[in-house]
Amino acid sequence: MNRSINTALSVQQLSFSYGNRMVLDNLNIGFPDGKTTAILGPSGSGKSTLLKLIAGLIQPDTGSITPAPHSLITGYVFQDFCLLPWLTVQDNITLVLRPHKLSPDAISERIQEVLTLTGLLPFADTFPYQLSGGMQQRAGLARAMAIHPSLLLLDEPFSAIDGQTRELLIGEYHRLCQQWPMTRILITHQLDDAFDLADQLLLLSSRPARVLHCMDLPDSLSPDQRDKLRSEIWQHLKKEVQVSDRQVMRSSIA
Numbered sequence: 022m023n024r025s026i027n028t029a030l031s032v033q034q035l036s037f038s039y040g041n042r043m044v045l046d047n048l049n050i051g052f053p054d055g056k057t058t059a060i061l062g063p064s065g066s067g068k069s070t071l072l073k074l075i076a077g078l079i080q081p082d083t084g085s086i087t088p089a090p091h092s093l094i095t096g097y098v099f100q101d102f103c104l105l106p107w108l109t110v111q112d113n114i115t116l117v118l119r120p121h122k123l124s125p126d127a128i129s130e131r132i133q134e135v136l137t138l139t140g141l142l143p144f145a146d147t148f149p150y151q152l153s154g155g156m157q158q159r160a161g162l163a164r165a166m167a168i169h170p171s172l173l174l175l176d177e178p179f180s181a182i183d184g185q186t187r188e189l190l191i192g193e194y195h196r197l198c199q200q201w202p203m204t205r206i207l208i209t210h211q212l213d214d215a216f217d218l219a220d221q222l223l224l225l226s227s228r229p230a231r232v233l234h235c236m237d238l239p240d241s242l243s244p245d246q247r248d249k250l251r252s253e254i255w256q257h258l259k260k261e262v263q264v265s266d267r268q269v270m271r272s273s274i275a
């Protein structure tokens with residue numbers, strides 16, 4: 022990690038189990054301030070669980086998170102959008118603003134601001150089912166941004182949308198990051214997402230997840246550099262993906 026960059030958030034000796042299934046094993050990670058850290062790891066390794074711990078949705082068995090969850094304003098963008106289907110786009114956003122005790126005028130201002138930012142202003146009164154997947158994810162992003170987060174958690178935000186929309190959203194995401202300084206943690210299965218968006222890449226092992234490798238990513242990569250890095254990263258991950266596959270096979274037979 023680049024030592025000149027301040028750490029906004031860190032986890033120390035973090036372990037977590039669901040019942041007797043150990044998911045995270047003694048994780049120590051620093052997330053640089055104002056940067057994007059991408060987390061890659063085999064399916065079922067515990068990536069979403071790590072985000073839930075950081076958001077304070079669940080509690081660790083041992084270890085700590087600094088600063089403590091809930092002391093940062095944290096936005097959460099979900100893979101499957103998680104918009105309430107019976108509420109319009111603006112009402113979905115109003116819902117997350119309610120606990121922040123803002124005046125009605127301030128709420129209207131925030132809604133206007135994030136809908137403008139995400140290009141959704143004309144769709145304020147639209148219901149989620151009337152929007153494409155890409156538009157629903159913009160609404161998910163608008164909702165997360167409305168609380169003015171200092172930490173943004175993104176759990177596979179591009180996995181439920183098509184490739185062309187992904188390209189558009191990546192461009193918009195870069196623009197957003199320039200306008201709003203915040204620390205971002207991105208979970209993804211796609212190395213290209215990490216190459217396109219992240220400053221730091223963290224590789225997790227199969228369950229129980231340990232940190233396999235952590236590296237800085239350059240601002241831009243030539244196609245050759247991408248290929249080289251891709252095969253380097255795959256060397257780290259290959260064995261872990263095989264282990265994870267066997268875990269899934271065993272639990273589906275059991």
Ligand SMILES: Nc1ncnc2c1ncn2[C@@H]1O[C@H](COP(=O)(O)OP(=O)(O)OP(=O)(O)O)[C@@H](O)[C@H]1O
Nearest residue numbers: 039042044062063064065066067068069070071228
């Ligand atoms: N609420 C839960 N109760 C019990 N086990 C759970 C629960 N949530 C997740 N798990 C299990 O914990 C492990 C880690 O799950 P998690 O969703 O964190 O992994 P992941 O790396 O995000 O997976 P994926 O890449 O497939 O989304 C998996 O074996 C999963 O089945």
